[in-house]
Amino acid sequence: MKIEISSPALAFFKDEFDIAKTPSIRLFAKYGGNSNIHQGFSVGIMAEEMVDPVVEVPVDQMVFFIEETDFWYFEGHDWHIDYDHQTDSLDFGPVTSTDR
Numbered sequence: 001m002k003i004e005i006s007s008p009a010l011a012f013f014k015d016e017f018d019i020a021k022t023p024s025i026r027l028f029a030k031y032g033g034n035s036n037i038h039q040g041f042s043v044g045i046m047a048e049e050m051v052d053p054v055v056e057v058p059v060d061q062m063v064f065f066i067e068e069t070d071f072w073y074f075e076g077h078d079w080h081i082d083y084d085h086q087t088d089s090l091d092f093g094p095v096t097s098t099d100r
Helices: 007-016 068-074
Strands: 003-005 024-031 041-047 053-059 062-067 077-084 089-096
Touching (some): 003 007, 003 053, 007 062
Parallel strands (some): 003 077
Antiparallel strands (some): 024 041, 053 062
């Protein structure tokens, strides 16, 4: 599994979160929203300390991570996180991974 964060998305995270205080960004399975991989779930984000991470991706001054309890949602996919200026929102693009 790979997680890539675009430059615009990285700027969004730096603007929205106090990375000096909490530089770790958790990606988690959120009930509700739209997803083309798990009906009724979407990706949530939260700045918090890691407890039981199974994936850690350091980028610039931050670490993006997935906890063991949420791995089921992300497993088997590569992820590209981008920022859409028109909608002022993040786009989490899952791509089926060939590296399992």
